[in-house]
Amino acid sequence: MFVFLPSPSGPGTGVPFHWHGPGYSEVIYGRKRWFLYPPEKEPHFHPNRTTLSWVTETYPYLPEEETPLECTIRPGEVLFFPDRWWHATLNLDTSVFISTFLG
Structure with missing residues (x-):
């Protein structure tokens, strides 16, 4: 199990699409929007683009x-x-959040 300490991040930041083992994310302060696809349904995204650009340019x-x-x-x-x-x-x-990865 890996545990990451609380990490502050500003509005509009985030992590682009990726996958790994199972885990949990808990928000301590702020709000975090999540977008999820099952393993068999790979999303359309460019790995070098931000989540914010995907939300504004692709998602709609x-x-x-x-x-x-x-x-x-x-x-x-x-x-x-x-x-x-x-x-x-x-x-x-x-936002301040904690992510825990199980494995």
Whole structure:
């Protein structure tokens, strides 16, 4: 198990689509928007572009069958992401969060 210490991040920052083993993310302060796809449904994204650019330039034009599952987690909420699920995050506010990876 890997545990990352709380990490502050500003609005509009985030992590582009990627996957790894299962884990949890908990928001301590702010809000974090998550976009998720199951392992068999690889998202359309450019690995060198930010999540914010994907949200503004690609996401609005996705056909309904290609839209991700999504949610926004707030302070005190925890999100579990399964093994090998594609996911990207976008901080909506200055955010502090903890991510724990199981493995």
